[in-house]
Amino acid sequence: MSAALPPVRPALSSAWVRYLLILCVGLVAVVLFLLVTSSANPASFAERYPLLLALNGAVALMLTALVVFQLVTLRRRLKAGVFGSKLTLRLVLLFALMAVLPGALIYGMSVQFLARSIESWFEVRLDKALEGGLNLGRGMLDNTRRELEVKADALALALSRSAAEGQLTALKDLREHAGVQEATLFNERGDVLAYSGQGGTGLMPELPGAAAQQQFRAGNVYSTVEAIPEKGLYLRALVAVPGPAGEQRLLQLLQPVPKQLGQDAEAVQSGYREYQELTLSRRGLKRLYGVTLTLTLLLALLSAAALAFVLSDRLSAPIGALVEATRAVASGDFSQRAAVASRDEIGTLTQSFNSMTLQLAEARAQAERHQAALAQAKAYLESLLANLSAGVLAFDEELHLRAANHSAGTILGIDFTPLMGTAAARWPAAAPGVAELGQRIATEFTRGGNREWEQQVERPLEGRTQLLLLRGTRLPSGSEGGSVVVFDDITHLAEAQRAAAWAEVARRLAHEIHNPLTPIQLSAERLKAKLEGKLAEAEADMVERSTRTIVNQVSALKNMVEAFSQYARTPEPSLHELDLNSLTREVLTLYESSLGAAVRLELAAGLPPVMGDAVQLRQVIHNLLQNAQDALADTPGPRVTVASDEAGGMVRLTVTDNGCGVPDHVMRRAFEPYVTTKPKGTGLGLAIVKKIVEEHGGTAAIANVAPSGARVTIRLPAAARDVARRVTARAQV
Amino acid sequence: MLWIGVAFAAPARADGIEVRKAALISAEEGYVLEAEFDIALTHTLEEALNKGVPLYFALEFELIRPRWYWLNEKLANTRQQYRLSYNALTLQYRVGVRTLYQNFASLPEALGFMSRVRVRDIAETGALSKGSSYTAALRLRLDSSQLPRPFQVSAVGSREWSISSDWHRWTVSP
Numbered sequence: 005m006s007a008a009l010p011p012v013r014p015a016l017s018s019a020w021v022r023y024l025l026i027l028c029v030g031l032v033a034v035v036l037f038l039l040v041t042s043s044a045n046p047a048s049f050a051e052r053y054p055l056l057l058a059l060n061g062a063v064a065l066m067l068t069a070l071v072v073f074q075l076v077t078l079r080r081r082l083k084a085g086v087f088g089s090k091l092t093l094r095l096v097l098l099f100a101l102m103a104v105l106p107g108a109l110i111y112g113m114s115v116q117f118l119a120r121s122i123e124s125w126f127e128v129r130l131d132k133a134l135e136g137g138l139n140l141g142r143g144m145l146d147n148t149r150r151e152l153e154v155k156a157d158a159l160a161l162a163l164s165r166s167a168a169e170g171q172l173t174a175l176k177d178l179r180e181h182a183g184v185q186e187a188t189l190f191n192e193r194g195d196v197l198a199y200s201g202q203g204g205t206g207l208m209p210e211l212p213g214a215a216a217q218q219q220f221r222a223g224n225v226y227s228t229v230e231a232i233p234e235k236g237l238y239l240r241a242l243v244a245v246p247g248p249a250g251e252q253r254l255l256q257l258l259q260p261v262p263k264q265l266g267q268d269a270e271a272v273q274s275g276y277r278e279y280q281e282l283t284l285s286r287r288g289l290k291r292l293y294g295v296t297l298t299l300t301l302l303l304a305l306l307s308a309a310a311l312a313f314v315l316s317d318r319l320s321a322p323i324g325a326l327v328e329a330t331r332a333v334a335s336g337d338f339s340q341r342a343a344v345a346s347r348d349e350i351g352t353l354t355q356s357f358n359s360m361t362l363q364l365a366e367a368r369a370q371a372e373r374h375q376a377a378l379a380q381a382k383a384y385l386e387s388l389l390a391n392l393s394a395g396v397l398a399f400d401e402e403l404h405l406r407a408a409n410h411s412a413g414t415i416l417g418i419d420f421t422p423l424m425g426t427a428a429a430r431w432p433a434a435a436p437g438v439a440e441l442g443q444r445i446a447t448e449f450t451r452g453g454n455r456e457w458e459q460q461v462e463r464p465l466e467g468r469t470q471l472l473l474l475r476g477t478r479l480p481s482g483s484e485g486g487s488v489v490v491f492d493d494i495t496h497l498a499e500a501q502r503a504a505a506w507a508e509v510a511r512r513l514a515h516e517i518h519n520p521l522t523p524i525q526l527s528a529e530r531l532k533a534k535l536e537g538k539l540a541e542a543e544a545d546m547v548e549r550s551t552r553t554i555v556n557q558v559s560a561l562k563n564m565v566e567a568f569s570q571y572a573r574t575p576e577p578s579l580h581e582l583d584l585n586s587l588t589r590e591v592l593t594l595y596e597s598s599l600g601a602a603v604r605l606e607l608a609a610g611l612p613p614v615m616g617d618a619v620q621l622r623q624v625i626h627n628l629l630q631n632a633q634d635a636l637a638d639t640p641g642p643r644v645t646v647a648s649d650e651a652g653g654m655v656r657l658t659v660t661d662n663g664c665g666v667p668d669h670v671m672r673r674a675f676e677p678y679v680t681t682k683p684k685g686t687g688l689g690l691a692i693v694k695k696i697v698e699e700h701g702g703t704a705a706i707a708n709v710a711p712s713g714a715r716v717t718i719r720l721p722a723a724a725r726d727v728a729r730r731v732t733a734r735a736q737v
Numbered sequence: 738m739l740w741i742g743v744a745f746a747a748p749a750r751a752d753g754i755e756v757r758k759a760a761l762i763s764a765e766e767g768y769v770l771e772a773e774f775d776i777a778l779t780h781t782l783e784e785a786l787n788k789g790v791p792l793y794f795a796l797e798f799e800l801i802r803p804r805w806y807w808l809n810e811k812l813a814n815t816r817q818q819y820r821l822s823y824n825a826l827t828l829q830y831r832v833g834v835r836t837l838y839q840n841f842a843s844l845p846e847a848l849g850f851m852s853r854v855r856v857r858d859i860a861e862t863g864a865l866s867k868g869s870s871y872t873a874a875l876r877l878r879l880d881s882s883q884l885p886r887p888f889q890v891s892a893v894g895s896r897e898w899s900i901s902s903d904w905h906r907w908t909v910s911p
Contacts, residue, residue, distance in 0.1 A: 141826055213839070229827045230840060237827070273826045277789030281885050284785050288888055 024070055025310050031063045032303040060299045067306035074313040088324035092316040099312030103305055111301045118293050122286050131283075134276045141269035145229045148261060149239050153227045155182045156241040156257045163189065163255060164246045176200040179257075186258035189245065197253065212242055212256060220244075220254070229261070237261040237269065322350045326357060338365035393492070400486040403428045403449060415472075415493045416441070417465060438463075445476065445489055454478045460494070468705075469672055471495045503695065506677040510568035510688075518565045521558050528554040571677065571688050577617030577699060581723045584648055584655055585611055587618065591625040592646070599633060599644060606647035612722040614655050620696045627689040628659040628716055635663030635714065654702070654719040662713040666706065674706045693718070752777040754877050756905035757852075761800070761859065761873055763911065768859040770798055770815070774852040774877050774902065781897040782879070783844070785888070786830075791822035793883035796854060799874045800909070812871065813860045818880065819851055870910040876902045 038056055078096070081089040159178045166174040171189060175198045179187040189198040212220070220226035220242045227241040238260050245253040260266070325343060332339075341358050389396055395412030397420075399405055404427050408420035418437045426434050428449075431442025440463050448457045461472045474491045532551040539547060585607045592603060614621075629644070636642035645660040666674060666681065673679050675694040680687035690706070693716070697704045702720040709715050759772040778786065786792055800813035820833040829840045830847035841847040854877075865871060878901030881888070888898060 138825055142828075145826065219842075230829070231824055231827055231831075269826050273789070273824070276825060280788030281785075281790055284788060284790065285885060285888050 021070070021074070022314055024066075025307075025314055028063060028067050028070065028310065029307050031059075032067070032307055035060050035063055036300055036303060057295070057299075060303065064299070064302050064306060067303065067310055071306055071309045071313070074310065078313070086324075087327045088320040091320040091323065092313075095316035095319055096309075096312045099315060100309050103308030103312070107301055107305055107308075111297060114297050115294060118297070119290060122290055122293075126283055126286060130279065134272070134279050137272040138276050141272050144265055145237070145239075145261065145269065148259075148265075149227045149229055149241070152184070152239045152241040152257055152259050153225060153243070155184060156227075156243040156255060157225075158182070159184075159187065159257065160243045160245045160255050163253075172198040172200070182257075184257045184259050186256075188256045188258075190254055190256070192252050192254070212240065216240070216242065235260070236263075237266045322346065322354060326354060329357065329361065333361055333364065338362075338368065395491045397445075397489045397491075398486060399428065399445075399449075399489070401481075403446060403487070406486065412491070415491070441472070441474075441491075444474065448474075448476055449478070449487055452476070469495070471498050502676065503691075506691070507572045510677070511572040514565045514569040514572065517561060518569075521561055521565070525555055525558040528558075567688055571692055571695070577620050577696075579615045579617060579700075581613040582616050582618055582621065583611065583613055584621070584657055584720070587621055588625055588646060588648065588657065591622055591629065594626075595629055595633065599629070599636075599642070602636065602642040602644050604643065604645045606645060608647075608649040611648055611650055611655055614700075614720040615723045616700050616720065617696075621700075624693050624696050624718065625657075627693050628718075631689055631716070632659055632661040632663070635661050639663050650722060653722050655722050656717060656719050658715055658717045660709060660713060660715040662709075665708040665712050665714050671706065671708070675704065690716070752779045753900045754879075754902040756875060756877070756902050759873070759875050759905055759907065761909050763862065763865075764857075765862070767857065767861050768813075768865070770854070770856040770859050770875070772854045772875060774854070776848045776852050776877070777900075778844075778848070779897050779900060782900065786821065786823050786844070789823060789825055790885065790888070791820055793880040794819040794821065794851065794877060795880040796856070796877050797875070798856065798859065800860060800871055801874075802869060802871050812864060815856060815859060817854075817856060821847060821851065865909070865911045867911050870908050872906055873909050874904045874906045876904050878902065 035056065038059075078089060078093060082093065159175075159182060162178050163171065163174060175187055175189055179200045186201040187199070188196060190196045212226075216226055216228065224244050225242070227239065230238045230240055232238050238258060241257045241259075243255050245255050261269070329341065338361055341361065343354075389409040390411070392409060393411055395415045396407075396409045397405060397412055398407040404425050405420070405423050406425075408423075413420050416438055418435060423431065423435055423438075427446075428442040429446035432439035435442075440461050444459055444461050448459060455478075457474075457476045459474045459476075461474060462469050463472065464470070471494050472491050473494045474489055476487060476489045478487045479485055528551045532547060535547050536544070588607065589605075592605075595603070629646075632644045636644065639662065641662075643662045646657070647660070648655065648657045650656070670679060670681055675690050677688050677691040679690075690704075694704045697718050697720065700720055702718060704716065704718045706714060706716045754777075755775045757773040757775050759770070762769045762771055778792075782792060796815075796817040796819065798813065798815040799811065802810040802812060804810055817834065820831075822831050822833070823829070823844075824831065827840075829842060830844055831838055831840050832847050832850050833839075839850060841850065879899055881899050884898070
């Protein structure tokens with residue numbers, strides 16, 4: 005039954021899934037912490053950020069795989085109809101919803117807030133102001149540069165008038181007058197002709213670069229603002245100094261931008277640069293925060309989903325265990341106990357269930373014990389009944405057969421199985437073998453009411469009469485009414501009683517008759533002797549005949565008494581191994597004269613010996629042949645067949661004649677004493693045969709044969725079997 | 738001067754860096770690397786530069802002797818950094834190498850200066866034995882790790898923010 009049901013609880017959330025989940029959640033925490041802290045730490049950010057992103061991605065993938073695995077498992081369980089999986093699904097959905105809704109809300113808010121706040125940093129006004137400041141600075145620098153240009157022009161004009169020898173002094177004077185930091189005069193080839201500089205600016209003049217000279221040649225004047233590291237902003241102006249010999253000379257003026265102005269301009273510029281940097285990087289910033297937020301949300305949601313599976317499993321596990329235990333109890337298995345895992349209501353329920361199961365188990369065990377005791381008692385009773393030698397038949401109230409023990413069938417020689425449930429009154433129709441029995445039982449119970457009864461029934465069995473003693477009792481009409489009939493086969497008992505009675509009669513007859521016989525004979529002989537010669541011939545003749553008659557009859561009586569006493573006290577047989585065939589031949593020699601050619605021998609060769617008393621067995625064969633001879637007295641063409649063979653460990657000897665046979669009324673009691681069909685027989689011949697054969701452990705039977713005649717069969721146990729039985733008996737002792 | 742290894746590469750792309758020519762020259766004071774690049778900044782980089790963001794370029798050179806029986810022997814490993822910046826006040830571009838710098842009025846001039854490279858003291862004279870063959874590798878790339886932090890996020894996996902030449906390899910047999 006349980007095989008047809010789906011499995012209640014396969015290994016759903018195996019331990020490794022749980023460990024993996026714990027590992028993932030731990031990783032999520034660590035990785036998110038690193039991500040958030042490194043976002044705020046610029047130094048280590050650059051190297052770590054991609055690695056952290058990759059790590060986060062890997063963890064997210066792991067979690068996704070875990071969740072997918074759990075989903076697939078849940079789906080399989082749902083399909084299989086595993087109990088508790090629907091609850092798990094609902095719990096998972098609930099948990100997931102609880103995680104997703106606030107998560108999504110916070111995520112949306114954060115992203116929106118982030119975008120707004122980053123955008124709010126950048127304003128058009130600020131942009132314009134910074135641009136304006138920068139332009140202002142540029143304008144200022146331009147102005148000072150032009151001033152320097154004008155100064156340079158003036159200086160060049162003044163220098164062109166001075167002689168070549170006084171160039172240096174003129175240059176110095178002019179420079180100091182103009183308030184310029186550095187003034188250098190050089191020719192086209194770049195050779196310095198004169199140099200004048202304020203103290204602390206170094207000895208070597210700063211020459212213009214190749215690009216500056218090129219520009220100068222294009223416009224004959226050149227001025228620029230340069231940022232020289234560690235010196236700040238410098239103004240440089242190049243003008244041509246017309247020379248007398250047509251040789252071109254150049255004047256370069258170098259003037260630092262006023263310190264305050266330079267600092268302010270630099271400040272404006274750096275502010276502008278930083279602002280521009282920010283403007284350019286806002287997309288990057290948004291992306292950075294967006295990615296971090298999204299990853300955090302993703303990891304949190306995935307962890308929540310995975311956790312939801314495990315939690316749902318844990319929540320629905322005790323219910324599943326309970327269901328499994330319930331199924332087990334329903335199918336009769338009380339051994340399963342649901343494990344009590346929690347102290348909440350489910351735990352209490354589980355405990356109650358367990359105690360209930362325990363009580364059920366105890367109750368059932370007790371019932372089983374009782375049942376076993378009952379079965380044992382019943383088996384004891386049944387074996388008692390079965391081993392009872394008496395037959396027992398049980399009937400219900402309507403006298404239908406309910407049960408019969410083994411002995412009943414054995415005694416009656418029938419099988420009671422088809423008669424079960426059949427009323428006793430209808431047995432004659434159902435089973436002719438027990439017709440008298442059924443009829444008697446039905447009549448007695450109908451007539452007798454509730455009292456006990458006892459009856460003897462005779463029934464034919466295998467050609468002889470079986471005598472049964474029946475005792476019937478009504479059972480007290482309690483839970484199960486009905487009646488019981490107990491019967492015994494008393495055929496042998498009756499026969500034994502009869503035989504004993506006959507033996508007693510024979511003994512007394514022999515004793516009582518034997519004693520007066522001798523005086524009667526002697527008296528008759530004395531009478532004859534005394535009267536001899538004293539009587540006339542006629543009287544003497546009469547006395548002579550009468551005396552002879554008396555003596556003959558007394559002699560016959562003596563023979564009869566002899567036979568009686570022989571029957572009464574057959575001596576204990578002294579057993580030896582005998583060959584029945586040779587014994588038969590030996591006895592037959594005595595009948596050669598009387599029967600002669602009528603005898604036909606059919607003795608089987610190699611007959612096993614029998615254990616027997618030679619004298620008594622000779623007597624048996626003798627009696628049988630005598631019987632046959634008597635039966636054939638008036639038969640034309642007499643024939644006697646003597647046959648022997650072996651069957652089933654018994655040696656069988658049959659003597660068959662073709663005489664007149666045995667009448668039916670005699671046949672049934674043929675082996676009893678004083679039953680005879682012969683005018684002269686004592687009726688003891690077959691009785692003696694039966695007695696001797698039975699004392700040898702054999703059987704004797706008589707039957708008529710077609711077309712006429714009778715057959716007497718005796719069976720004696722073969723000696724080999726006899727010996728074997730004795731050996732076995734000795735071994736058992 | 739002896740030109741011992743010259744390589745000419747494919748024509749330049751629209752943006753990015755390509756090695757046009759590279760050579761290792763044996764001079765009296767040692768080996769000198771001479772190379773020419775085509776440098777074209779992306780629009781984004783140019784915009785950033787013009788807004789005042791300094792760009793750092795890294796020139797990387799390796800000279801190795803391949804050994805089939807063991808790890809390759811590294812004879813030289815040179816790294817040089819260029820700083821390209823724009824001064825909004827003076828409207829000048831500046832290229833700085835180590836402590837040296839040079840101002841340029843326009844970007845192409847500055848890039849032109851950067852694209853012609855001459856590096857001394859690559860290896861001492863006699864470090865390369867005659868008859869052997871060596872492999873030289875050269876590349877010039879934008880060093881995005883020197884960018885301001887927010888740009889680095891943008892630079893991750895973005896072609897706009899990272900320009901680099903492939904490793905250019907050629908065989909040197911003195």
